[in-house]
Amino acid sequence: ENNPLKAAADKLAETVKDGDEPEAVVPGKPASRTPSLEEPTEPHEPLPPKSDQEKPAPHTATGRPTGGSSEEFSQGGAYLTNAQGIRLPDSDHSLKAGPRGPVLMQDHHLREKIMHFDHERIPERVVHARGAAAHGVFRGYGTAASVTKAAFLGKDVETPVFTRFSTVVGSRGSMDTARDTRGFATKFYTSEGVYDLVANNIPVFFIQDAIKFPDVVHAAKPHPDREIPQAQSAHDTFWDFVSTHTEAFHHTIWFMADRGIPRSFRTMEGFGVHTWRLVNEQGETTLAKFHWKPKAGVHSQVWEEAQITGGVDPDFHRRDLADAIEAGAHPQWELGIQTFPDTPEQTFEGIDLLDPTKIVPEELAPVQPIGLLTLDANPSNYFAETEQVAFHPGHLVPGIDVTDDPLLAGRLFSYLDTQITRLGGPNFAQLPINRPHAPVNDMLRDGMHQTAVHNGVAPYKPNSLDGGCPFFAGSDEGGYVEVPASVAASKKVRQSPESFADHFTQPRLLWLSLSAVEREHMISAFTFELGKCYENAIKERTLRALAEVDPHLCEQVAEGLGLPAPAATRELPSLRPSPALSQVGDKWPTAGRMIGIVADDNADLSAVRALRDQVFDGDMVPLVFAPAGGELGAGGDDPVTVQRTFATGRSIEVDALILVGNIAQGKDSFAARDAKAWSGTVEEAVDPRALQLLTEAYRHAKAVGGLTAARPVFETAGVPTDAPGVVIGDDGAAVLREIVDLLGYHRVWERFPADA
Ligand code: HDD
Numbered sequence: 001e002n003n004p005l006k007a008a009a010d011k012l013a014e015t016v017k018d019g020d021e022p023e024a025v026v027p028g029k030p031a032s033r034t035p036s037l038e039e040p041t042e043p044h045e046p047l048p049p050k051s052d053q054e055k056p057a058p059h060t061a062t063g064r065p066t067g068g069s070s071e072e073f074s075q076g077g078a079y080l081t082n083a084q085g086i087r088l089p090d091s092d093h094s095l096k097a098g099p100r101g102p103v104l105m106q107d108h109h110l111r112e113k114i115m116h117f118d119h120e121r122i123p124e125r126v127v128h129a130r131g132a133a134a135h136g137v138f139r140g141y142g143t144a145a146s147v148t149k150a151a152f153l154g155k156d157v158e159t160p161v162f163t164r165f166s167t168v169v170g171s172r173g174s175m176d177t178a179r180d181t182r183g184f185a186t187k188f189y190t191s192e193g194v195y196d197l198v199a200n201n202i203p204v205f206f207i208q209d210a211i212k213f214p215d216v217v218h219a220a221k222p223h224p225d226r227e228i229p230q231a232q233s234a235h236d237t238f239w240d241f242v243s244t245h246t247e248a249f250h251h252t253i254w255f256m257a258d259r260g261i262p263r264s265f266r267t268m269e270g271f272g273v274h275t276w277r278l279v280n281e282q283g284e285t286t287l288a289k290f291h292w293k294p295k296a297g298v299h300s301q302v303w304e305e306a307q308i309t310g311g312v313d314p315d316f317h318r319r320d321l322a323d324a325i326e327a328g329a330h331p332q333w334e335l336g337i338q339t340f341p342d343t344p345e346q347t348f349e350g351i352d353l354l355d356p357t358k359i360v361p362e363e364l365a366p367v368q369p370i371g372l373l374t375l376d377a378n379p380s381n382y383f384a385e386t387e388q389v390a391f392h393p394g395h396l397v398p399g400i401d402v403t404d405d406p407l408l409a410g411r412l413f414s415y416l417d418t419q420i421t422r423l424g425g426p427n428f429a430q431l432p433i434n435r436p437h438a439p440v441n442d443m444l445r446d447g448m449h450q451t452a453v454h455n456g457v458a459p460y461k462p463n464s465l466d467g468g469c470p471f472f473a474g475s476d477e478g479g480y481v482e483v484p485a486s487v488a489a490s491k492k493v494r495q496s497p498e499s500f501a502d503h504f505t506q507p508r509l510l511w512l513s514l515s516a517v518e519r520e521h522m523i524s525a526f527t528f529e530l531g532k533c534y535e536n537a538i539k540e541r542t543l544r545a546l547a548e549v550d551p552h553l554c555e556q557v558a559e560g561l562g563l564p565a566p567a568a569t570r571e572l573p574s575l576r577p578s579p580a581l582s583q584v585g586d587k588w589p590t591a592g593r594m595i596g597i598v599a600d601d602n603a604d605l606s607a608v609r610a611l612r613d614q615v616f617d618g619d620m621v622p623l624v625f626a627p628a629g630g631e632l633g634a635g636g637d638d639p640v641t642v643q644r645t646f647a648t649g650r651s652i653e654v655d656a657l658i659l660v661g662n663i664a665q666g667k668d669s670f671a672a673r674d675a676k677a678w679s680g681t682v683e684e685a686v687d688p689r690a691l692q693l694l695t696e697a698y699r700h701a702k703a704v705g706g707l708t709a710a711r712p713v714f715e716t717a718g719v720p721t722d723a724p725g726v727v728i729g730d731d732g733a734a735v736l737r738e739i740v741d742l743l744g745y746h747r748v749w750e751r752f753p754a755d756a
Contacts, residue, residue, distance in 0.1 A: 039461075040468030043477075046441065047467050049455045056453060082112055122387070123422050124172045127217055128183045130231075131166035132176075132265065132318035133386040134325055136375035138188055138335070144370040147286040147339060148278040150399030152190040153370055162187045162433060163375055164389055165265040165317070169220050170231025175310035176317035177301060178231040179260040179525065181251070184270035184292060185391040186373065189437035192478055196395040197290060198415070202259055203271035205356045206248040208500050210410015216241060216248065234532035243541035246503040246548075250357045253507040253549065256525040258300035258518055258583055263746075264320045266331040266592070267299035268292075274393075274408045275353040277342065277401040279483055283475075287340040287353055287403065289360065291367045295332040297588030299746045301652075303524060305700045309652045316652070322378050327621065329592035330376045336367035344486070346403065352499035356407040358506055361578035385433045390419045398475070401483045406496075425449050441470040504548040505573055511550045513581040516754035523553060527560030539563060548572075587744040591619035595739070596654035596697075598625045598690055598710075599640070600671070603661030605633045607707055607732045608640050611658060614736050625649050627663070627671035627687060646689035647674065651696040655746075656703040656739045658732075659710035663690035686716045694719055701751055703727070703742035705735040724751045 049055065079087045088109060095107035103110070125131075142155025152159040166183035167174065182201040187194060206216045219241030222228050229235050233255070242248045254260070262268045272290030279285050301309065309316045324331060338360055340348040348365065351358050379385035392415035393408065402408055419428045425448025428434055443459040458466040473479035514522065526546065530539045539561055546554040547568045558565035579585070595615045599608045608624065615622035623643045626632055631639035644653070651657060665672040665687045675687050694717045697704050705727040706714060714721050714728070721728050725748025727738045742748055 039464055042468075043471035043473075044467065044469065046455055046469045050457075053455070055455075082109055083116070122424065125166075125422060126418060127168050128166035128185075129172045130170050130174050130176070131164045131183065131386060132321050133162060133164035133379055133389065134321060134331075134375040135377040135379065136161050136163060136330075136373060138186075138371055138373050140371045141369060143368065144278075144337065145280070147280055147288065147337075148399040149281045150190075150195070150278075150397050151192050152188055152195065152397065153399070157191075159191075160189045160437065161373060162189075162385070162389060163373070164386060164391070165268075165321070167231065169233065174231035175314035177261060177306040177309040177314075179233060179255060179303075179306065179529075180231065181255050181260070182262060182265070182268055184265075184268065187389065187391060187395075187434075188397075190397055191438055192397045193438045193480075194395045194434075194436045195397040195400065196391045196393060197270075197272055198391045198393045198411075199270040199272045199290065199292065201262065201268040201270055202251060202254045203269075203273060203289075203291075203359045204250045204254065204506070205273055205407055206242075206251040207245075207407065208247055208355055208357055208496055209406045210408075210414065212245075213410060213414070215245075229532075232532075234529040236533045236535050236538055239530060239533050239538045239542055240535070243538055243545055246545055247357050247500070249503050249545055249549070250507050250510075253510055253522070256529070257510065257514065257522050258302075259298075260525070261301045261303065261306040262317070263299040263301050264296075264324075265317050266321065266324060267294055267296050269294060269298050270333065273356050274405045275340070275346070275403050277403050277483055277485065278337075278339075279399050279401060285342040285401075285483055285485070287342050287346060287348075288337040291336045291338065292333040292373070293336060293367065293369075295334065295589065296592060297586060297746065298583045299588070300583060302700050302747075303521065303528070305652050305696075308650060308696070312650045312652065321375075323621075324592055325375060325378050327592075329619065329621075330374050331592075332375075333373045334369045335371045335373060336369045338362070338365040338367055340365060347499070352497065354403060354405045354497075355500045356405055357500070357503070361509070362580040363576075363578050384431075388423060388428070388431050389433045390415075390423060390428045390431075392416055392419075396480065398478060398480050401485075403485075404487075423449075427451065443470070504545075505575070507549045508572060509575050509578060510581055511553055512575055513577040513579060515582050515584040515749070517749045517752065518582060518584055519553070520754045523556040523560070526553070526557045530557065530561055536563070540566075584745075584749060588746065590740050590743045593620045593655040593743055594623055594653060595620055595736075596623050596625050596644075596649070596651070596657040596693070597660060598657060598663065598693060599632055599660040600627050600663050600687075601632055602664070603632070604707065604709065605636075605638075605640055608632065608660050609638065611660070611732050611736060612640070614733055618736075618740060620740075623649070623654060625693065627665075627674065627689075646671075646687065646693075649693075651693050651700065651702070654697070654702070656705070656743055657693060657697040658704075658735060658739065659690070659694065659706040659713050660732075661707075661709050662712045663687045663710075664712075686713050691717045698723075698726070698751075701725070701747040701749055703739045703748055705729075705739045707732055707735065724748050 080091060081087050091109070091113070094103040094110045096103050138152065138159045138161045140153040140155060140157040144153045151157060163186045164183065167176065167178055167180045168183065169180050170178055184199045184201055186197045207213060219237045220233055222230060223235065223237055242252050270292030275287050275289055277285050278288050313319065340353060346353045348360055351360055394412045394415065402412065420426060423431070427447050427449045430451050443461070445454060445459050456466040456469070462468070475481045511519065530542055533539055540563060543554055543558050543563060544566045546557055547566045550572065551568065555565040597608055597611050612622040612624065624640055625644045625646065626642040627646050629642050629645050631641055633639045664685055665675055671687055675689055690713055694704060694713055698719045703725045704719070708728060708730050711721065711728060714726070719726060725742050727735050729735045
């Protein structure tokens with residue numbers, strides 16, 4: 001009973017037809033498998049191993065499994081062992097000839113420990129090296145059934161997923177808040193096999209042809225001589241490339257906009273960039289672009305905030321994602337598609353759908369929701385999961401196929417190839433995080449890091465020795481059948497189509513669609529980035545490109561650089577703005593936002609407690625800031641735990657700030673001494689660190705509030721109490737209500753009227 005060999009043999013016997021009956025396989029005896037000349041035609045489970053073929057024992061003598069999950073492999077039992085399972089009495093001292101004598105070569109434990117350590121790092125991803133990820137679930141709405149047969153998009157079908165967010169340029173240890181594009185890659189473990197949507201938070205790409213990927217990446221990475229700057233585009237080689245290769249301009253202008261410095265992974269949109277070909281049950285095809293829409297709204301940092309964050313909390317986005325999930329504020333995105341008829345031209349409203357540097361404005365083709373992604377669990381091991389996950393745009397399921405986008409073609413090669421270096425061989429699909437949740441029977445064999453113990457003798461097709469296993473699956477059995485799309489018969493050329501030639505109309509569309517404050521941010525971003533370049537020729541060339549986008553943009557940046565503003569070479573097109581491209585204007589849910597409450601021992605602690613509770617009640621996160629750690633009101637009935645001291649906390653962590661007291665420093669207090677060490681002065685009536693918290697939050701257009709007792713802090717800081725988004729009152733609950741209302745718009749932009 002429960003004998004897998006017998007069960008498999010019985011199953012096999014059932015599938016064998018009359019008149020062709022083989023001898024029954026008896027466990028322990030060789031099975032007779034007379035090869036038939038023809039390949040069998042009925043699908044069935046793989047044949048059992050022959051009786052003379054033993055797999056490694058599935059259990060140890062103590063009954064512990066030797067295979068299966070990774071913990072069972074490498075982490076079990078109460079005693080420290082070496083990699084061979086030998087228990088160890090000591091792991092702190094090398095084996096020596098006497099306590100002060102030489103270390104002995106025969107110390108095999110020392111050698112194994114150091115050998116393994118020496119190889120702990122694997123090559124980082126050549127791009128997107130820095131990332132953070134989470135597990136989750138995707139629920140299909142069933143709304144896409146008319147255009148795709150992909151099973152995971154079916155109504156209420158739930159599919160486990162793993163999503164990794166990343167920056168592109170920086171190394172693994174670089175800061176999260178660099179101005180950069182963000183990766184947004186999702187692995188769907190569907191019932192039909194793995195589907196990867198390898199997306200970015202910017203809807204277009206730098207290049208139209210994958211052959212130029214090494215060029216753009218070499219230009220953006222640190223200079224090859226000194227290897228600086230790290231995780232920055234603000235340097236000569238990047239702008240040299242972008243200004244001489246203007247098809248990169250559309251992507252570049254997107255990350256010079258606020259999209260380049262997201263507030264959180266949770267507040268980013270995602271875009272599949274390419275046009276994909278969807279196929280429904282009837283075999284009809286539709287072209288489509290994928291969009292992720294964050295439920296929390298699209299929201300960015302401001303530039304100074306991003307720079308401060310890079311120093312005080314380089315792990316800001318990673319921490320934010322993990323904290324939110326741990327706190328139960330599970331981030332969500334709706335997946336949507338823009339659909340276009342699959343015409344022979346593959347264009348829509350004059351836009352070439354095969355050009356990955358072009359968007360289709362949502363006002364022309366609405367984004368139609370097809371499912372919901374919820375990230376609800378943090379990885380338990382960064383290396384095993386986040387580092388070893390391997391995405392590939394060619395991991396597709398039936399119902400989703402490729403188009404002839406030349407950028408996509410190169411990606412379909414590159415992602416598989418890169419894993420061989422990064423993960424040390426071709427068997428990375430066997431790593432736990434990459435394993436499909438659908439059965440795998442691939443006939444791929446051997447190679448570095450092979451962990452499967454395959455059965456059978458015939459990993460080839462056709463065969464009769466393994467009973468014809470495994471069988472082919474056509475469309476009806478869920479096989480992936482490529483769409484028989486026509487291929488243009490033409491001569492071989494190294495050329496782009498004429499329809500890829502316009503590099504400036506869509507950058508202008510973005511500029512025209514932004515709000516005034518977003519335009520000011522973009523002007524500052526260009527001015528900063530080009531200001532970091534040394535070569536005037538590069539700045540001048542970029543200004544010429546900016547002139548083709550918009551004269552105001554060009555003039556303002558030129559003024560900042562101290563250079564003359566060139567004129568456009570053509571009459572700039574008047575375009576209808578696309579409001580969907582702006583991040584400003586909508587109101588969003590405030591759940592999961594962070595509210596700083598600033599107090600000290602002299603503050604009204606009952607007000608602090610009440611505020612803290614009300615913030616929690618609104619599904620937001622309160623952070624109590626105080627001059628020193630520990631508790632406010634320590635020793636009293638109901639002390640308040642301090643989450644951030646003035647030394648460890650900065651305003652960048654919070655979305656809004658409420659001051660409860662006047663935070664004055666007693667002359668001999670710890671606060672006064674600490675503030676003196678920090679600022680060199682104890683003159684001020686208000687702790688200078690509280691002033692900094694307030695002025696920073698104010699300058700970064702955050703809602704700030706205070707109880708009436710805190711007025712002196714606002715006055716000393718020079719923050720006008722009647723400015724937009726500044727709320728002072730006696731009633732903490734009322735102050736918080738107003739603050740939360742302001743938070744729905746993310747920032748108080750009207751505080752700084754923009755004139756762009
Ligand atoms: Fe790429 C990683 C997204 C163009 C070659 N890419 C990578 C990741 C994302 C993207 C999100 C990180 C995946 C992860 O978290 O592991 N890449 C994009 C998008 C593109 C794009 C949206 C354009 C539409 N990429 C692109 C091109 C090439 C590559 C044109 C090469 C010809 N990308 C790679 C790569 C990486 C990668 C070298 C590095 C690590 C990896 O694949 O696994 O193969």
